[in-house]
Amino acid sequence: MKVSPSVLSADFGNLARDIQMINDSKASMLHLDVMDGVFVPNISFGFPVIKHIQALSTKPLDVHLMIVDPDKFVTQVRDCGAALMTVHYEACTHLNRVVQHIHDAGMKAGVALNPATPVALLRDIVACVDLVLLMSVNPGFGGQKFIAGVLDKIAELKQLMAQKHAHALIEVDGGVNAETGKALAQAGADMVVSGNYLFKSPDPQHAIELLNDL
Numbered sequence: 001m002k003v004s005p006s007v008l009s010a011d012f013g014n015l016a017r018d019i020q021m022i023n024d025s026k027a028s029m030l031h032l033d034v035m036d037g038v039f040v041p042n043i044s045f046g047f048p049v050i051k052h053i054q055a056l057s058t059k060p061l062d063v064h065l066m067i068v069d070p071d072k073f074v075t076q077v078r079d080c081g082a083a084l085m086t087v088h089y090e091a092c093t094h095l096n097r098v099v100q101h102i103h104d105a106g107m108k109a110g111v112a113l114n115p116a117t118p119v120a121l122l123r124d125i126v127a128c129v130d131l132v133l134l135m136s137v138n139p140g141f142g143g144q145k146f147i148a149g150v151l152d153k154i155a156e157l158k159q160l161m162a163q164k165h166a167h168a169l170i171e172v173d174g175g176v177n178a179e180t181g182k183a184l185a186q187a188g189a190d191m192v193v194s195g196n197y198l199f200k201s202p203d204p205q206h207a208i209e210l211l212n213d214l
């Protein structure tokens, strides 16, 4: 199982230390949650902070945009050095165009679904994206309780991807710990995001390794 630790739960007063900890871990990517206070009821951090993190990180950046109209920011996300730019299905009027712009900018494209958004809505886009991010909490905050309905959504998504000959990675985000991570591994998720659980752990690198070994 690939692991993408969420910087949202890092200690922003000791960011360089926490990024170095992730560099020295088995994490596959580094997850960055951008929130605009409109699409979600919270504001996190923006491009200057991501640029700073990029300079410190040896892991590819997995940028999760919880913002309205993400098409406006494709170039800025690319200029931050992101490897993967994930936008919400619910935030895009012209999702196919946004995905094209992300690819034109040289990044991998991901599409995220809120817990109440059905997988079936991805029918006409799933073959065009590199990753589907299934939210297992309502986006906006770290440290929330895992919504187990995501496990059935993984099965539905796998079925849809088989029908459409799609090869997107399946990433799950929210409330992931050792227990929920195990259920996600069994359900067939390829990558998990974890924030609160990892950063509150007495040994975050060991916690990353445990998820990685699932």
Ligand SMILES: O=C(CO)[C@@H](O)[C@H](O)COP(=O)(O)O
Pocket: 006, 008, 009, 031, 033, 064, 066, 137, 138, 139, 140, 141, 142, 143, 144, 173, 174, 175, 176, 193, 194, 195, 196, 197
């Ligand atoms: O996108 C989000 C929240 O909106 C996440 O990436 C969280 O940051 C995950 O944090 P935990 O639920 O693991 O604490």
Ligand SMILES: [Fe+2]
Pocket: 006, 031, 032, 033, 064, 173, 193
């Ligand atoms: Fe996220």
